[in-house]
Each structure stands twice: as structure tokens, then as C-alpha cells.
Amino acid sequence: MARRTTAPSRPGGQAPFWLISLLTLALALPLGWLVPSPALAAVDVAKQVLIGADYHGQDLRGGTFNLTNLRDADLSGSDLQGASLFGAKLQDADLSNTNLREATLDSAVFNGTDLTNAVLEDAFAFNTKFTDVIIDGADFTNVPLRGDALKALCAVAGGTNPVTGRRTRDTLGCS
Template sequence: MAVLHVSPLSSKITPKLSPCLRPHRSNSKPILCLCSSDYRAHQQHLPRLEKIVAPVHHFSSLGESIARASLLAVLSASLFLADPALAFKGGGPYGAEVTRGQDLTGKDFSGKTLIKQDFKTSILRQANFKGANLLGASFFDADLTGADLSDADLRGADFSLANVTKANLSNANMEGALATGNTSFRGSIITGADFTDVPLRDDQREYLCKVADGVNPTTGNATKDTLLCR
């Protein structure tokens, strides 16, 4: 059974084997050991971990600060490494709700700040992202059929393997977005969209050039120019 042993006079944490979940003394120095099998009993938030550490009164004032800080940091990290689901608490730093791998058909995200939001593999049919800040968001392998992405900030967003057919991308700023794999924009409205530095497949670029028109109101770039249409 793997255990973390923390010395009160050092910030070093070393793995040892021991079946204990209590403070004890070794070589006259107080040690706190916690069994890895008990991690899950204290997962999801640190207050419970504090309850484990707080009762240990053998620490010196300086040693206690170092030991407790080290122990809590390592235990918290260990929980996330042991169970990936625990590490995923939301869809992104600006959107606390879980948006990855979800059915979000028709959901309204209009005008929201969703920087680096994770929408990987989600179903986003007819979802409303009008005017949303989606800088660096991930739509990897997501279904955006019929979604409204008009006026959205999609710079650096990841549309790899995504289905963006029949979507509204009018006036969207997609500078530097990714569109690798079989990403499809078939049937989408792209009037005024900015595709600067978007790595499109030749067949997608050819198709989009046939329907491209307008100028992006934010960047001032003509859609045809950003698609490098001939």
C-alpha cells in the first residue's frame, strides 16, 4: 500500500510502504503518513484533507507550515492524477459548466465569454453562439450543424474533425483557427467571415470561395482575400 510520508522539518515527500493512516514517530521525529487507498475518501475538495492534517500537533510552527502545504499540494495533485474525471471540473476557465461530450442541442451561449471552453465531441446542433467570445475554444469532433456562430470571436478555435455544415459564420473572426481532418463547412453562411491563417483542405477552400463575400467588420478583411481565393 503506497503512502506519503511528510517530515515536519522538511518539504520533502517520499513514497514508502506502510499500512497506516495516523501520525507516528520514527527516529524521534514526528511523521504523518497517509495511505493511497484512502485518497478517494477525501477527494473533490481540500477541506477534508485539512481535517487529516490539522489534528497533528507534534509539528513545530515552521515545520508545520512546510509539511502541511506540501502534503495538501501533493494529495490534491494525486487525486487528479488517479482519477481523470476529478480533474475535469468544467468546460473552461470562463465557463464552469461541463460542456465536453454533452448534448447541447439548441443551447443559448449568445454573448457569453467562453475563452478556451472545451466543447470536444459535443452535440451543438442549432446552438446559439452569436457574439460569443470563443477565443481558443475547442470544438474538436463536435457537431455544429446549423449552429449560429455569427459575430463570434473564434480566433484560435479548434474545429478539427468538426461538422460545421449549415452553420451561420457571418462576420465571425476565425483568424488562426484549426480546421484539420474532415472538417466540413458545407452549406454554411460565411458572409464577412475572416478565415485568415485557417488551414483548410483544398476542396473546402474551393467550395468556400464560391460562396464567399463581404468584409469582416472587426478586421476589415474581405472574406475572399482571407480564403486566398483566386
């Protein structure tokens, strides 16, 4: 009887099991080394005194400014989407042209704060104090506010937000 010197052929020309296993393993390995990591982690300056700090035009998405004193700070043109400013003191701060979408502003103090053309869509600001603020062109879409804060904001509301195209009074639901 003659001996075979070649491997038996597989039905349908399938690859050997060990090759399929190797390819499956290679595809299952994490590819994290191919994806670049972010240059900077979200800023965390909770409970700091940052009077007069200059953060204008910066990417501060997801940053933490809880209980931070930001009096006279310049945050104009910054991206603060998803940032937490819980209990922050923002007296006379410049937040004009900022993206505050989905930010936590609860218990923050906005006294003399400039929010011109800021987008606060879906921010949480129920217990936020607004006194002598400038809100021309600010967008408050879906922002929960206490009745007294809403009344004070409607008294000074005007303009249309250049990013969203929404009138400030409409976003506040002013009558």
C-alpha cells in the same frame, strides 16, 4: 577604559543585516491575495448533447466543446477565442459575430452553420467539414483548410469582416 553604549555606526549609513533580510523576505512573498481571481473557470461541456443551447454573447474563451452536439445552438456574439470544438456537431448553429481566434475546429461539422462576420483568425480547421455554410464577412486569416473545403468556401465567400476589415475571399486566398 570607557564602555560604548551605542551600536557602532555602519559605513555609508546602511541598514542592519536583519532589516534587509526581513524586507527581502516580505517582497519575495507571493502577492496572489491582491489579484482578483476570475469569476468563472473555462466552460467544459465535452461530449454533451446541447441541442438548441443558448450561449449567445457569452465569454467562452478557452472552453471545451469536444465531440459536443451543438445542433441549432446559438453562440452568436460569443467570445470563443482559444476554445476547442474538436469533432463538435454545429449543424444549423448560429456562430455569427463570434470570436473564434485560435480555436480548434478540427473534425467539426459545420452544416448549415451561420458564420456571418465571425473571426476565425489562426484557428485550426484542417479536417473540418463545411457544407451549406453562410460565411459573409467571415475572416479566415491563417486558417489551414483542405483543398475541398477551401473550394466549397470560396464558392460562397463574400463580404468584409467589420472587426478586422478584411475581405472574406482574400482571407481564404480565393482566386
